[in-house]
Amino acid sequence: MIDRTEKLSFNDFARNYLKPMTPVVMTNGVSEWPAVGKWTPEYLRDTIAPKVIELRPNQSGQTTYRFPDHMETFLAAERDGTVPPYLTNANIYRFFPELISDVEPYLPYALPDLSASPFLPKDFLYEKFQLEILLGAAGNGFSVLHADKHHMNAFIAQIYGEKEFIIFPPDQARFLYPRLAQPLLSDVDDIWNPDLERYPDLEHTTPIRVTLKPGDLLFVPGNWWHTTRMEQTSIGVTCNSVSASNWRAFASDGARLMAQTKPLKAKMLKLYMAAMTLPVRWSVRNQRRGNLPHCTPSLKDPRARSVASA
Ligand SMILES: O=C(O)CCC(=O)C(=O)O
Numbered sequence: 503m504i505d506r507t508e509k510l511s512f513n514d515f516a517r518n519y520l521k522p523m524t525p526v527v528m529t530n531g532v533s534e535w536p537a538v539g540k541w542t543p544e545y546l547r548d549t550i551a552p553k554v555i556e557l558r559p560n561q562s563g564q565t566t567y568r569f570p571d572h573m574e575t576f577l578a579a580e581r582d583g584t585v586p587p588y589l590t591n592a593n594i595y596r597f598f599p600e601l602i603s604d605v606e607p608y609l610p611y612a613l614p615d616l617s618a619s620p621f622l623p624k625d626f627l628y629e630k631f632q633l634e635i636l637l638g639a640a641g642n643g644f645s646v647l648h649a650d651k652h653h654m655n656a657f658i659a660q661i662y663g664e665k666e667f668i669i670f671p672p673d674q675a676r677f678l679y680p681r682l683a684q685p686l687l688s689d690v691d692d693i694w695n696p697d698l699e700r701y702p703d704l705e706h707t708t709p710i711r712v713t714l715k716p717g718d719l720l721f722v723p724g725n726w727w728h729t730t731r732m733e734q735t736s737i738g739v740t741c742n743s744v745s746a747s748n749w750r751a752f753a754s755d756g757a758r759l760m761a762q763t764k765p766l767k768a769k770m771l772k773l774y775m776a777a778m779t780l781p782v783r784w785s786v787r788n789q790r791r792g793n794l795p796h797c798t799p800s801l802k803d804p805r806a807r808s809v810a811s812a
């Protein structure tokens with residue numbers, strides 16, 4: 503079971519869910535976003551300017567989407583009852599600036615986001631701004647059971663339609679057939695109807711099912727395994743973050759990846775990360791005292807501005 507609550511204060515969220523890394527659904531967690539009640543597939547088609555975006559949907563190869571052609575394909579599939587490609591992980595800041603004001607204020611629960619800390623090297627892991635659109639139709643689903651990359655936390659907001667999640671706690675990872683080379687991705691191809699002869703250890707798991715409705719906000723802490731499916735059109739927005747609880751795992755994953763190409767730099771980075779523990783502790787103390795994230799000057803994050811002015 504996952505707790506379902508009304509929208510929480512930042513402090514209650516931090517104390518009861520963020521710090522212990524426990525999932526939660528906040529009903530109306532993002533109800534103040536103009537996107538809720540406004541976004542529909544047609545709205546996205548009419549609002550997003552024509553452009554080509556290149557994505558790696560579902561951990562696979564690169565795919566090119568041409569907007570609004572993709573939307574026409576999507577709407578036609580919706581009408582015909584066929585299954586269009588699930589558009590995932592399209593970064594709003596990079597691809598859809600025309601939509602940013604619909605998803606402000608930035609999720610206060612995701613701040614301070616230590617992955618965006620100015621103390622980190624600029625090229626650490628990937629782009630810092632993480633607010634991504636997921637647009638799916640009936641029959642779509644996220645392609646793989648996984649825990650989020652680099653052990654990051656995920657906040658998944660439901661904007662339109664419904665989406666079903668299946669979720670497993672970190673201590674069940676050993677029954678979920680993690681891939682050898684990509685240990686945060688599962689080998690199990692269809693967790694909704696699993697082949698128990700091929701994957702007998704799944705018998706030891708206790709999946710948690712959650713359905714999100716518009717306005718809901720789901721917190722999936724780092725290392726919690728999950729995937730989704732849809733029986734109807736669904737628009738979601740997801741956001742990754744790193745808090746004090748998963749800072750260490752995040753940092754060492756970054757250093758591990760860097761060591762593959764730049765071993766010396768990775769060694770220096772490890773030292774640097776150890777030193778970073780101080781500002782991390784400081785920001786956590788701040789959180790506990792109830793100071794809002796945008797008050798932490800050492801973590802100047804441009805996204806916090808939209809929180810501050812909300
Ligand atoms: O909302 C979904 O379909 C799953 C998204 C997800 O888990 C992810 O982007 O990591």
Ligand SMILES: [Fe+2]
Nearest residue numbers: 649650656728
């Ligand atoms: Fe995920």
